[in-house]
Amino acid sequence: MKQENTILNKVNENKAVSSSEIADNDFITEVAAENKLAKHAIQVHKFGGSSLATAKCIKRALEIIRENCQLNDIVVVSANGKTTDRLFALYSLVERTIVEHTIQKSDELTQAIDELAKEQAQLITELLNANNTKQLLLRLNKDIEQLTTWLTADIAQHHNDVLALGEVWSARLLSALLNEQVCPSNSIDSRDFLVIDNEHSCVVDTALSAAQLRQRRQFGKLAVITGYISKDSRGKSCTLGRNGSDYSATIIASLVAAGNVTLWTDVDGIYSADPRVVPSARKLHRLPNGVAKELGRLGNPVLHAKTLLPLINPLSEHHTHLHVASSFDAQVIGTEIGKFGQIAKQELSVTYLNDLLLAQSVSFIGEAAAKAKAEFSPICIDNQKGFMVITQGQQKALSDWLASHDVEITFKPVAIIATVGHRVAERGDIRARFKRSLKAAKPLNLVGSDNNHSVIAILPEPCSIELLNTVHHEMTKDARHIGLVVAGMGNIGERFLELLPAQLNKVYALENLHLVGLLSSKKALINNDGIDVTQAASLFAQEAQSYDHEQLISWLTQNPYDELIVVDITPSEDFSLLYEQMFSLGVHVIGANKWAASSSTAHYNNLVNTADSNNSLCLGNTTVGAGLPINYAIDDLRQSGDSISELSGIFSGTLSWLFETYDGSSNFSELLLNALAQGITEPDPREDLSGRDVQRKLLILARKAGFELALEDIDCQNLVPEALQALSTNDFLARASELDEYFATALSEANSKGACIRYVARFQHNQETGVSAKVSLEVLPQSDAFANLTPCDNIFQISSHWYQDNPLIIRGPGAGRDVTAGGLHSDLVKICQQLAHKQSQVKIKGIN
């Protein structure tokens, strides 16, 4: 089952543990329940050095573990803060002492060791209880003695043992703290199981490592494992190099076939460019594996290409997703890296690397180039023009290698800037846009990477911040992805979805809109990879699953889109009560549903304020007059400085159709059932006949016109006899003939005066008398403007300061499938147009 296919799937997936895990879990359930640690598939959580730098950071990590882990998960840790740098510094100091034979340096060494020990001791005493503090301090002192011996007596042998201490201390401390405060835990030194065959190319002995890890893990205890270090086949300590802890986490995840790895760090995700220098960079919520790997290769400051290696196994059925999230703000959604559908594949980003070399040689031409490529894995190579781009660190090795072949080489300093995205090198439009954006930089060459996930421009000068911003702007300016959720797939919702494919094809503003959710009252189909709009209804019928509002809000909170629009085409008050949470999450709402806009004054004002303060947009033109632009007209008058004094008219398509059609030749109830069948009534036609629907509409318009009033301030004549008011909809429809006599009498009385009956809404504001508002059945002369409408038409009459003697009139179909669905599409286009102009607000959290 796909992870993001439906809300329900997520829940089911969490339950889908293997039988061996169930066995593991059987005897830990009690502890887990006590510690609020829910059951789910194995996850690896890795905490970087900055996330464990201080006692405060470690406490934050503890809370993340409490909230997110269960006992069979694995925690991988880096050394606290800058401990590894300090250990490196000690080592360098000793090397210099040896070379220079200086006495002061040995004092300096003693002092540096003391400082390091003090720093660790302080973390221990600040965090642990007295008993554990005592024990850990004893162990720390032993380690410090050992460190001093290594540094002073046997340094050449113990370089990696020295460096390994940071992770050992960090794992030991976190595990002790977990034991005290969260759950049983044990710390594991990865050198006790992780065997790397060859230190330089980091080939993991998977079978042996996995077997040894199985032995080391103690079921019923949360394992805290050291990152960064391992042993080689001779049993000697080795490290996994720069950002090795991330790599450790993904290796360990592959050893236990984990479902997820989360890298908790001090940045809140992967951005479309380095957000420290590109303010308009947007977070990439979902990155396909291959693209992420390419980004890591080409200089992304958070991702490192090798981190992804253990997770990308084309031969394996198992897919582990990698998350990057901030331990400083765990609620913020980070970036997920894994296998995704088309939408995630549209993301583009820009990255750069300075201080590189362009190496030119005949050895890089044609078939010969393959050898150089295999040996040096250059940043890019052009085997027709005979050049490759390498790091400065590779220069000597490359020169020596070519010298041994008796071939000459020239080097030239260069930089690169690249646009990265799924198979971008195959896309002429992207290459052309990239080239255009680079014009001023006069690139030496443009090269597509081997995997086609990047186009690399080789620059004669270092890449400047200005250039990076220009290129990023050009490449990503229309790349805001908008998710669309449609709630309500009844009469209007169905038509809305039928119109959607053609709208997406022809309206430019909808270019980045993706249908991702469909909801009825009980079922939901959610797919972050997009739902095929041409088959929306049938996919919903086949795949939708039960859901509740909590699951819906949870998904809305986690959704991977830059913007999310919910179109509410339900008649449900309950659904409208979710708006406040949606607005708090920055979700935009388009409503045909009238409940929210006609709710109590306090609730309505609160909604308006919540939407405003979260930059959520909310449109509801179809709540009154279906597709007629009445809401827009009133907004426009008000915003332009006019003041409205009267609003009146026929606001119900149903009642317009009924009273325009009703001439006594057939029973009123027959016409009512006919209107219901045509889809021009509310789902329950008593909402129309009771006057409530018109009352709500008048309230909505009066509020739009700037008046603060409530539903109770509008007198409402209910046309449903009391005996029919409390019935179910079906029972009411079965007894609809009980309406006939009342309307027959009312009609014949009006006709006898040469008049007609119409259900009219009237609102008036007078400086002296204040506000008066009512909706009722009126007897009107046949010549009245409200008396001669095409059945189903609405008419809105507005008097204002500017329209005093001759009121403004808007008239036309005010209900029905096509016009209402059309009106909703008009709102959708308007919101998408506004969102296209919205600048992303990037929170920069710093970079490791």
Ligand SMILES: NC(=O)C1=CN([C@@H]2O[C@H](COP(=O)(O)OP(=O)(O)OC[C@H]3O[C@@H](n4cnc5c(N)ncnc54)[C@H](OP(=O)(O)O)[C@@H]3O)[C@@H](O)[C@H]2O)C=CC1
């Ligand atoms: N008809 C018209 O001309 C106009 C209608 N409107 C408004 O449009 C809305 C829809 O009307 P219409 O299509 O005729 O109604 P329908 O009764 O035909 O369809 C309603 C849909 O909403 C779903 N629904 C009900 N409650 C919920 C809920 N809590 N969460 C999610 N989905 C829910 C229903 O699902 P399920 O099938 O599971 O019950 C159904 O799919 C109403 O608010 C109406 O006032 C506005 C302007 C004009």
Ligand SMILES: N[C@@H](CC=O)C(=O)O
């Ligand atoms: N029942 C309503 C539908 C639209 O709001 C009407 O008839 O106007």
